[in-house]
Amino acid sequence: MxxxxxxxxxxxxxxxxxxxxIFVLPLGLALIWVNLDSLGPEFIxxxxxxxxxxxxGVGTLILGFAISMIPVSMLIxxxxxxxxxxxxxxxGQIFSNLHxxxxxxxxxxxxxxxxxQILSGSLLSVxxxxxxxxxxxxxxxxxxxxxxxxxFLGSVLLVIAWIxxxxxxxxxxxxxxx
Numbered sequence: 001m002x003x004x005x006x007x008x009x010x011x012x013x014x015x016x017x018x019x020x021x022i023f024v025l026p027l028g029l030a031l032i033w034v035n036l037d038s039l040g041p042e043f044i045x046x047x048x049x050x051x052x053x054x055x056x057g058v059g060t061l062i063l064g065f066a067i068s069m070i071p072v073s074m075l076i077x078x079x080x081x082x083x084x085x086x087x088x089x090x091x092g093q094i095f096s097n098l099h100x101x102x103x104x105x106x107x108x109x110x111x112x113x114x115x116x117q118i119l120s121g122s123l124l125s126v127x128x129x130x131x132x133x134x135x136x137x138x139x140x141x142x143x144x145x146x147x148x149x150x151x152f153l154g155s156v157l158l159v160i161a162w163i164x165x166x167x168x169x170x171x172x173x174x175x176x177x178x
Contacts, residue, residue, distance in 0.1 A: 008089065103164065108154070
């Protein structure tokens with residue numbers, strides 16, 4: 001099997017994987033919010049230790065789901081861009097300016113999703129402790145090593161995308177010299 005065929009196959013597999021994740025992310029999040037009492041204690045503990053699941057009404061749960069979908073929506077946008085990149089590979093297109101555009105969009109979406117995770121986590125901490133008695137309500141801001149790692153990885157991908165744009169310009173210039 002040639003390298004191009006392997007790249008095509010890998011591109012198709014990764015494209016399918018991206019599509020699967022695009023659908024599973026919101027469904028999984030909805031499942032957590034619908035079954036918050038059994039699936040959500042660890043999820044809630046990451047946001048606020050003062051949140052009491054037993055006091056949350058349906059409206060609060062719906063709003064909580066909507067708030068948690070904010071960073072997930074950005075991730076989905078990034079995965080759509082990544083899927084487009086892998087579809088190009090699946091079609092046997094290996095190098096163009098469009099590859100760099102999709103990679104750049106994915107990298108930016110990854111970085112933005114981190115900031116949206118921090119914001120949504122803070123909003124959720126307020127929402128989930130709002131029914132608590134005064135003095136036990138919380139506003140938390142949490143930055144983890146996972147956040148820092150994702151920002152770093154997104155930054156690396158941004159630099160790679162920038163280099164790819166320059167490389168495609170050089171390849172285009174060289175093709176015109178012939």
